Amino acid sequence: MSSISKSPIAAALLGALAIAAVGTAAAQEAVVGAGDAEALFTSPDPKLHANKQVVYRVVRDLLEANHWELAEDLITERYIQHNPNAVSGRAGVVAYFTQVLKRAPTPIPARISTPIVAVTAEGDLVTVLYPRVLPDKADPSKTYSTTWFDTWRIKDGKIDEHWDPATRD
Structure with missing residues (x-):
């Protein structure tokens, strides 16, 4: 020895x-999206399926296509926001995307194009994991792969609360 x-x-x-x-x-190891992201937003359990479908519409109609005029159908008025860059309330999240980020609407796609790693649902919570590529602070000529997530609480068929790993801009 x-x-x-x-x-x-x-x-x-x-x-x-x-x-x-x-x-x-x-x-x-690079984080990659699933081959069939649409299938991730389904469940054999009717309640979990309904919750996943609300989140699917948020990803497709609001986050991808920027049709924030549909927010009333998908987000509660009291919407609790845990992202430090946006305020709570449906009006706050709509203002964040339309006025702060200045995202203009585009046609709502038949299928989402955002790469999705996984979608999990339990009770009234739905979490979506996304691949994310960021610049390497140690070497700005390089990037690295990691994962972003959004978790939403569903109440009465609408998004009522949101978490993500965002930090202050």
Whole structure:
């Protein structure tokens, strides 16, 4: 047995380096969307299916096509927002996308084009995972792949609350 493997400090250091190396290698895998994103917004459970379909319309009609005039059909008036860049209330989220981000409407597509990794539903919550590519702060000439998520609470067939990992702009 070598003197390195006999030292608890050296063994811990080697273990930490091994874990870091595995973590770095695993982080190199690109996050990719599912082949059939539409199928992810379905469920054999009628309530979960209905909730996923509300979120599907939010992704397609509001986030992709920017038809915020449809927000009244999809978002409660009290809408609770946990993103630090937008205020709560349906009027607040509509203003954020139409006035702050200045997104103009485009035709609503027959199928979504946003890459989707997964959609999960449990009770009144629906979470959508998206692939995301960001610039590498250590080397701005490079990018890395990660995952974004949105979670929505559905109440009476409309989005009532929202979470995502956004930080202040």
